Amino acid sequence: MDLISLKNIQSLNMDLISLKDIQSTLLSCDISTINTFSLNNIDTLCRCIRIIDGDTFEGIISLPGFGLQKIIIRLADIDTPELHSKDDHESQIAIKSKNRLSSLILDKIVYIKIKNNCLYGRYLCDVYNLIDDTKHDFNINNISISDILINEHLATPYTNPHVARTPFHKLKKWYGVT
Numbered sequence: 116m117d118l119i120s121l122k123n124i125q126s127l128n129m130d131l132i133s134l135k136d137i138q139s140t141l142l143s144c145d146i147s148t149i150n151t152f153s154l155n156n157i158d159t160l161c162r163c164i165r166i167i168d169g170d171t172f173e174g175i176i177s178l179p180g181f182g183l184q185k186i187i188i189r190l191a192d193i194d195t196p197e198l199h200s201k202d203d204h205e206s207q208i209a210i211k212s213k214n215r216l217s218s219l220i221l222d223k224i225v226y227i228k229i230k231n232n233c234l235y236g237r238y239l240c241d242v243y244n245l246i247d248d249t250k251h252d253f254n255i256n257n258i259s260i261s262d263i264l265i266n267e268h269l270a271t272p273y274t275n276p277h278v279a280r281t282p283f284h285k286l287k288k289w290y291g292v293t
Contacts, residue, residue, distance in 0.1 A: 154186075158226070159177070162225075172221075187238065189238070190261045191230050194271050196208045216260070226244075
């Protein structure tokens with residue numbers, strides 16, 4: 116299998132540039148002047164196409180020069196229980212969290228603020244619903260999806276990955292699961 120196909124080259128608007136020209140440019144550039152490619156700190160619209168769990172989804176974004184791209188997004192600053200937990204109460208909350216996230220964003224266009232990457236290659240994002248103001252313009256709802264899930268007791272705040280998170284089974288009473 117070729118690493119670079121003609122389709123990939125064309126999708127990057129590089130169909131007029133030969134591979135030799137690309138190679139020459141890459142070898143002759145001053146690497147001290149080249150920025151590391153990152154999506155961090157980009158704000159954009161995203162179409163949610165699949166809910167993975169209560170705090171993670173797959174979306175499509177449009178990047179100038181790169182076209183449409185699928186990315187995995189994890190809601191920033193929250194944690195929801197794992198769907199495959201051995202604890203029945205935790206599993207119940209996990210299913211409710213996933214279903215609620217689905218009702219909020221699945222098959223919708225949302226506004227995302229990409230903060231950074233997590234250890235698993237997902238993009239940590241603040242995510243907001245759009246509000247149609249009937250003028251064919253859109254405004255951003257000022258309440259994040261993360262805040263909605265926390266307020267509905269389907270997620271817990273999670274801001275420091277270096278600090279052990281509180282197991283959900285210890286939060287049963289707070290989360291209203293008996």
